[in-house]
Amino acid sequence: MTTDQKAIAARAKALPQHVEHLGIVITELMKFAHPADMVVSRYFRSNPRLGNRDRALIAEASFAFLRRKTEISQFAESGAGPLARRLALLSLLVTMIESGLGSGNRAESALADLAFVVHPNEIDWLQRFGTIERNTLAPLTRVNLPEWIWNALGSSVPKDECLPLAEAMLKAASLDLRVNTIKTQREDLLGVLNDLGGRYAAEPTPYAPNGVRLKGKPALQTQEFFKNGFAEVQDEGSQLLAMLLEPKRGEMVVDFCAGAGGKTLSLGAMMKSSGRLYAFDVSEKRLANLKPRLAKSGLSNVHPVWIDNENDAKVKRLAGKIDRVLVDAPCSGLGTLRRNPDLKWRQSPQSVAELTQKQLSILTSAARLLKPGGRLVYATCSLIYQENQGVVEAFLANNPQFELKDPKEVLRDSFPMMGDLPIGTSKNSSYWQLFPHIHGTDAFFGAILVRKAAT
Numbered sequence: 001m002t003t004d005q006k007a008i009a010a011r012a013k014a015l016p017q018h019v020e021h022l023g024i025v026i027t028e029l030m031k032f033a034h035p036a037d038m039v040v041s042r043y044f045r046s047n048p049r050l051g052n053r054d055r056a057l058i059a060e061a062s063f064a065f066l067r068r069k070t071e072i073s074q075f076a077e078s079g080a081g082p083l084a085r086r087l088a089l090l091s092l093l094v095t096m097i098e099s100g101l102g103s104g105n106r107a108e109s110a111l112a113d114l115a116f117v118v119h120p121n122e123i124d125w126l127q128r129f130g131t132i133e134r135n136t137l138a139p140l141t142r143v144n145l146p147e148w149i150w151n152a153l154g155s156s157v158p159k160d161e162c163l164p165l166a167e168a169m170l171k172a173a174s175l176d177l178r179v180n181t182i183k184t185q186r187e188d189l190l191g192v193l194n195d196l197g198g199r200y201a202a203e204p205t206p207y208a209p210n211g212v213r214l215k216g217k218p219a220l221q222t223q224e225f226f227k228n229g230f231a232e233v234q235d236e237g238s239q240l241l242a243m244l245l246e247p248k249r250g251e252m253v254v255d256f257c258a259g260a261g262g263k264t265l266s267l268g269a270m271m272k273s274s275g276r277l278y279a280f281d282v283s284e285k286r287l288a289n290l291k292p293r294l295a296k297s298g299l300s301n302v303h304p305v306w307i308d309n310e311n312d313a314k315v316k317r318l319a320g321k322i323d324r325v326l327v328d329a330p331c332s333g334l335g336t337l338r339r340n341p342d343l344k345w346r347q348s349p350q351s352v353a354e355l356t357q358k359q360l361s362i363l364t365s366a367a368r369l370l371k372p373g374g375r376l377v378y379a380t381c382s383l384i385y386q387e388n389q390g391v392v393e394a395f396l397a398n399n400p401q402f403e404l405k406d407p408k409e410v411l412r413d414s415f416p417m418m419g420d421l422p423i424g425t426s427k428n429s430s431y432w433q434l435f436p437h438i439h440g441t442d443a444f445f446g447a448i449l450v451r452k453a454a455t
């Protein structure tokens, strides 16, 4: 038996308890009362005896359930025994087939890995699920989306791309890092990572110049390179989005919705730790999470500022003084379904309508910060038209002192290219958009707005 086979056998023996734990987690997830990652980590905290491998499998299967909830729930109706067990078994089967965990990447070998836990009368039933031809499923079952989101995709991509987009969102996302160029260079970090062994197998991201993609999902927190701030976890798309702002050395820049600072840290490094970069957010907790990341980043130009709301006096005091503003607006997050599949079940047309109002209000306040000639990037990780183009159009209708700049023109000399266009731009749009089925990133939207020089 090879080391890999031994590991697989050890994991397979532990599966009966996985089914039980997973059944409890899925029952809790189906209430949709809290974000899925919070539900899963709370469960692990209250079950401290679960090992790392158990946790990895339970977490992966919980997210597989959320991604394929329609298919799994519908098929589960046909089984026997407690519903939680049926859902757990189907989710484990999906995980085994898709992620290559256990010895199987196909239905039969995935089933063999479940042999320790399935009852004889469940085998045929699982086999039937594992061999369903996906293209025979009804459209909404196949895409595992609520109808309103499936319909909304058509306003974001051409009709013939809706299915490939929806299918791409059913896959788990890769783990990407951004190299902190204040401390090291990508080639050097790739060397360090690849010396750490197979689970870190790292390669450059296809487009982002400072991105690294890891093949596995290794624990990062304990690694020296991570503790010392040589890299941060950041999806390639998010890295590219921050690059739309193109901040320069010595400028005054505001990251209006900085959160825990994913993009703030990218912007600070692009500014070579010079000038002044304000990181605003209404969430004290998120800004508190930025501080340790900032401390290890080596940046000295970032100033976190808690604001009460977008019209806070601290914002008004900087009106007309800022060169560049990033508005990474709070949004439905429906572009990140690969990572946050619970969002498709937790958002609704009503929640999107409320977000749209908030987004317009934040954009309007943030825009007042700009000097004449200054650039604002309005961005979301949504693919819903109302949160994206809809907000920008409403803003421009009320603010004629701003104009939309075509990213094809603005980015031509400075941005990573895909074919003959800057990545994320297209011949027939003046907006910037990334999609999982085209770019292999989460879906992101960006609009480049400039305050006209004469006003």
Ligand SMILES: C[S@@+](CC[C@H](N)C(=O)[O-])C[C@H]1O[C@@H](n2cnc3c(N)ncnc32)[C@H](O)[C@@H]1O
Pocket (backbone or CB within 6 Å): 256, 257, 258, 259, 260, 261, 262, 263, 264, 280, 281, 282, 283, 286, 307, 309, 310, 328, 329, 330, 331, 362
């Ligand atoms: C998409 S997240 C930002 C993610 C962050 N830029 C990053 O790259 O990690 C949106 C953020 O907007 C913040 N937010 C919500 N309402 C806000 C407001 N009125 N003014 C400023 N920030 C706000 C939220 O607290 C949240 O951190």
